[in-house]
Amino acid sequence: MNKRLLHIACLSALLTTQVFAAEEVKVPAAPAQEAAAAQAEPPSDTTIATVNGQQFSLGLFRLFYAERLRASKAENTPEFQNLAFNEFVNIIVTAQDAKARGLENNPELGYALELQKMQLLSRLVLEQTASTIHPSDAEIKKIYDEQVAKMDRLEYKARHILVKEEDEAKKVIKDLDGGKKFEELAKAHSDGPTGKNGGALGWFDANQMVPAFSEVIVTMKPGAYTKTPVQTQFGWHVILLEETRKMEPPTLESVKPEIVAALQREGLTKYIGELQEKAKVDLNPELIKQTPVEAQPEAEPKAK
Numbered sequence: 641m642n643k644r645l646l647h648i649a650c651l652s653a654l655l656t657t658q659v660f661a662a663e664e665v666k667v668p669a670a671p672a673q674e675a676a677a678a679q680a681e682p683p684s685d686t687t688i689a690t691v692n693g694q695q696f697s698l699g700l701f702r703l704f705y706a707e708r709l710r711a712s713k714a715e716n717t718p719e720f721q722n723l724a725f726n727e728f729v730n731i732i733v734t735a736q737d738a739k740a741r742g743l744e745n746n747p748e749l750g751y752a753l754e755l756q757k758m759q760l761l762s763r764l765v766l767e768q769t770a771s772t773i774h775p776s777d778a779e780i781k782k783i784y785d786e787q788v789a790k791m792d793r794l795e796y797k798a799r800h801i802l803v804k805e806e807d808e809a810k811k812v813i814k815d816l817d818g819g820k821k822f823e824e825l826a827k828a829h830s831d832g833p834t835g836k837n838g839g840a841l842g843w844f845d846a847n848q849m850v851p852a853f854s855e856v857i858v859t860m861k862p863g864a865y866t867k868t869p870v871q872t873q874f875g876w877h878v879i880l881l882e883e884t885r886k887m888e889p890p891t892l893e894s895v896k897p898e899i900v901a902a903l904q905r906e907g908l909t910k911y912i913g914e915l916q917e918k919a920k921v922d923l924n925p926e927l928i929k930q931t932p933v934e935a936q937p938e939a940e941p942k943a944k
Contacts, residue, residue: 691732704728766908773907775900781892783899788889796846796857797883799839801825802832802875809869809876816865822880831875839880845887850874857881 684699708724709716738744799822803809812825823838830839846854852872860866860881869876 689729689732691729692736694732694736696728696732701725701728704731769911770904770908773904775903779903780896780899783903784892784895787895787899791887791889793845793887794858794884795843795887796881797843797885798841798857799823799826799880799882800832800834800841800853801830801839801878802835803829803878804831804875806869806871806876809878812878813865813867813869816878822865843885853877853879 682698684697684702686698687695688698688701689696705721705724705728708727709720712720714720743749801809801812801822803812808829812829815825816822826835826837826839829835832839834840846858849857850872852870856866856870856879860879862881862883865880866878870879871877
């Protein structure tokens, strides 16, 4: 099995019996003299539960637990382990009942199992292939330089005064024209949270602001304020642009993992493309065009 999948499957590898003790499912704790041995990871074929005479392995539970942990984005705690174990047992007893009812012979189950097997095999080979793609430092530097060149943008340092009515904003602009200080007007009139700080917004990328605000700020010169109010969903703004500066790009080391991942995805796309070119695919166009069964309208009842 792929090392990465093993790592995922063995997350919280030592799921000791005392962790899973609960009111619903009682599991005896390990004896004190075996405490040291319990710290070693038990093999995957160790039986973790026997339900109605059927044995279930620790490896199977580990895989279920890892998927459950990832799906819920929960922390690996004794409480969550206990919850997952009881869910695991619930799945076992209901699956056993499904078999007893003959549902194992349902053709839809066969399709679902076949699809899941294909998806898992696809995932495994993609992970294995990705692990063989090792971009050189030169390739990484080339991508980094290309991205930095595209980041030749400005950052803006500005203040604003936010009011509810356009007429109020126009009055603020008139006061600015009359020589009043922007910071004082912001403290006196701005409804925004920055009002108490003289309307200071600090440094920001224009893309961080709502479109109407950004469209105006990129046309302004440092030291200027808007001569007409700017409307956004928050109200009416009077904006003062204080300074601009070139954006500082991130360091190569800080973005290297992202670049490597992008180059691996590029390599996987090429790998899949090559497989498709080699594959002999015979399709039935008429069947492909058919409406999926679940989307077809119900047949009208036959006349008696």
